[in-house]
Structure formats: structure tokens, C-alpha cells
Amino acid sequence: MQPAPASAPAAVVADDERLMRDQLIARLKVAWPELSIVGEAANGREAVASVHRLEPDIVFLDVRMPEMDGIQAAKALAGMVHVVFVTAYDEYAVGAFEQGAVDYLVKPADPDRLLLTCQRLRERLQHKPAPMDDLLAQLSQRLGGDMKAREYMRWVQASVGANIRMIPTSDILFFHAEDKYTRVQTEGFEALIRKPIKELIDELDPAEFWQIHRATVVRVDAIEQVSRNLRGHQVVHVKGSHEKLEVSRTFNHLFRQM
């Protein structure tokens, strides 16, 4: 078998910082003069587009990029091109790459290490690019990019005066439905939002907020005590507010004695 490919191999370099692209390109020229850099990309989306357009043999992907990060770009390109990840900081337990189908580089690429990468790539170019499903799944989990975990609302966007204000849910004492609006009560102020309680309760973390009434959702940590009023209904007292919130029968079970 003849190891050398007929034409010179081509590569695309993707990094959001131009200095970093320049650096890698300059060092690749020294380490592998025959490699031609056919394209550059400043974000993941551009990288995917240039690979589709230019059909290079190799793509160097910075892990952290705008629009689409290196991992997502690699997923989109799996099987099309040989991928080398580039990162400034070895935070993703990069060891995982070493057994994988791809290589990784740490910025600034050390010239000797780069020679090794080029050597590996020359060997790999003989084969079809490997699909990297397992590795990428592992990586994206490490990156915290696992989207399966449900995300709850952490901020409420509300009008206070003329401003739109982001209120952290940890500041909110309770939500109370009033006519067309929902009142958001904090210790210092109140604000009105349009989202009805029914929709809110789906988006709030059930460990953080409890619905105690058709019209009321209270933050669990803000509850000071629960007592009974003259009519025998449970009433929630909230820290930092004088208002007492009635618990409807449907939600009585929340405060049953231990």
C-alpha cells in the first residue's frame, strides 16, 4: 500500500480569536509544510459551513466558540472530516481524546507536540474519519452541555416602573394572581407580570416553589410558619411580608404534621 495520498492534505482552522488562528497556522506550516490551510472560521457555525463547502481532510476546532461550540460542530461534522480539538485550558479531562479517534492540542501548541499530532493525522488520513459519538457524548457531559436535565426558571422578567428588571427567584416571596396580572412580591418591592399562575407553576422549580392556592405560589424557604385562621383554614406567614396567604383545601397536604 502506498501511504502518501495523491494530493496535498487540506485543513480548516476554527477559533474565535484571530491571534490564535494565526498562531496555529504558523506552527502548522513549520510542523507540516505540505498541509494546506484552505479556510478559517471564527465560530462553530462558520466552521461547519466551511467544511461543507471546502471538504478538507482535517478541521482544527477550538472547544469554546460562539454560536456553536467545538463539540457541537464536531457532532455536526462527525464522519466527514478528521477532527482535532484545540483548547487553552485542559479542563475537560482531555485524556479522553487520547484513546479516541481524534487528537487534541493545548494552546499555545507546543511545536514538538504538534509534530506528534501531524504524525497521527498522516496515519489517520488513510482511513475514513471515525464517528465519534461515544467520545462526544462523554465530552458534552463533561462540558455540562447535557440538555436532558430539566431547566427551571431562575429569573423573572418583570416591569418595575419604566424598566424591565430581572428578579432572581431566590428574592421572590410569593406570586399572587390579581385580575389580569400576577403580582410578584419581594421583600423590597412588588412587580406585575402577565404570565398566569398556571403557566408559572410549570416553569418554577417544584423544590423551590409550592402552589398553596389556585391564586398563590409561595417560595418554600420564605415560609415562616403556618397557622389556622378563624375559619379553620391553614394560613401561611411569609418572612419579610405582613401578608398572610390562605392555603386551599386541595393543597392542605403540603403542611400536614410530620
Next chain:
Amino acid sequence: MNPDPSDPTGNAAERGGSRPAAQRSASRQALGDIGDGIVVVWWRFFDWLAIVPWKTLLLVGVLGLILASILKHPLPFLMLLIASLIIKVVAGGKRRAELTASEATKRAETQHLERTVIEARMEALQAQIEPHFLFNTLASIDQLIVTDPPRASKMQQSLIRYLRSALPQMRGGGRPTLGQQVSLSTAFLEIMAIRMEDRLQVVMNVPEGLKSAGFPSMVLQTLVENAIKHGLEPKANGGKLEIDAEIVDGQLAVHVLDTGMGFLPKSEGGVGLANIRDRLKALYNGRAELIITVPPAGGTCATIKVPYEVVPATA
């Protein structure tokens, strides 16, 4: 009569007549001790009277009366009981207030101490330099050394200035001022401007006169880093970052504005923002706040309001 005090055989009558000085003072001390004891017991009784519920007091009174009648001397006890009731009515409230007050002071002192400790711990947390930033910057300098040495040197100097104030052990004592915090963030932004090139425009709008105002350390820097990391860096074309400072109703308001990705209601907002809130609470006890708003043009505006206090120049 034997005046010799050392005579071991002297009888009791003689001793009674001319008590030696040493013994006299000893007995006086014993009397004093008894007096002190009575005073202590009296105040204990007083405190008890002040805080004991009426029900208990009446119960004790009735039981005591029964006991005293069995002993056939109910009168003195009755008088004591009436005196107690009067004391409780007249002085009980005041004494109780005193007790509550001293307890509250004690609690406040512990709370203050706790706050100081928490604040110190949180400041250390907040101050962490992101390794990603550090390594990317070093890699950039490495590249500029080859292509543009003067720029490399400028970038390295900015990095040194940044590290000098951002490393916890370099921060030193003294109250941090807004000026120091702005110069720290300026050094950081100079670096980011070289790295991000035309993807980052920085506008600084901090009046010279406000730079001597006290401002908690690393709070501005956390907001600036958030604006870059969550606002501008993820945006392909980047945008503008603006720092403004002004006095509003006697408070120092510092705004960090970016035209980036905008704030997502479901985003965690970083540990950074929660940390700032907790620190402001610990440092200013409710007189400071962090407000996040969405400017009409998009992006994010984070505002810190703290009491305006000038830090006197040392040296």
C-alpha cells in the same frame, strides 16, 4: 484577761471581748459575702419575677400560701406575694426589656462576627481567576511576541496589572475604592480587547471624582467578566461593554452594560451573581443592592448600588 492573741488557751469570753484584727476583718468579709449573696439572690428573684408568666406566679403563690397556712404563718408569705405582684407590675416590664435588649446585643455581635467571616470566605470565592482567561491570554502573548512585540509587551503589562489586584494574596488591606476596581477591570478589558479585536468596544464613563468612593472588591470585575463571558463572547459579532458610575439619591450606582446575548430567564446567572448578592447583604446589611435590567435595545444591564462613602486617602 489575756491580751495575747496568739494564746491558744484563751477562753471564749476573752476572745469575744477583744477580737483580734485579723478575725474581725474575716467576719466582716463573711458578712459582706452574705450581703453579696443576698443581692445576687434578690436580682435572680427579680429577673425571675420579670420573666415568669402571671399564671405560674399565681400558681406558686397559691401553693406557697397553702404551705404557709399548714405551717400556721401565712401572713409573712402573703406580704411577700403581694410585694412580688407589685414589683412585677411596676418594674417587670422594664427589667424584661433590659434582658431582651442585652440578649439582642449579644446576638447582634455574633451575627456581625458571622457576617465578617462569611464575607471573607465569599470574597475569596469571588476572586478566583479563570484559568481559561489566563491560558488564552498567555497563548495570545506568545503569538504576539513573534508578530508584534510592542503589542505583546503592552498585553503582558496589562496582565501584570490585572494579576496584581486580582490575586487574593496581592490585594492587601485597606478599604477598596471604586478607582482600584475600575483600574483592575480596565486592565482586564485591555487584554480582552486585544484578543477579541473589533468584536469588543469598551466605553468607560466613571467620573474622576467618584473614584475615591468605597466599593467592594471584585464585584465590578465579576459583572464585567459575566458581560464578556455570557454576553459578548458567545455573540459572533460581539458588541459594546460600557461601565458608568453616578450618584443617585446619595447612593453610588455603578452600571455594567453590554449589548450581548441578553439575559435568559432560565440561565443560572452564574454563582457570581448570587455571591454578589450575599456579599452585599453581609457588607451593607440591606443598604446595597444588585439590579439586573434589560435595556430597551437588548443586552444586559447590571447595576450595583451601595451607600456613597469617600475612603480617606492613606499616606
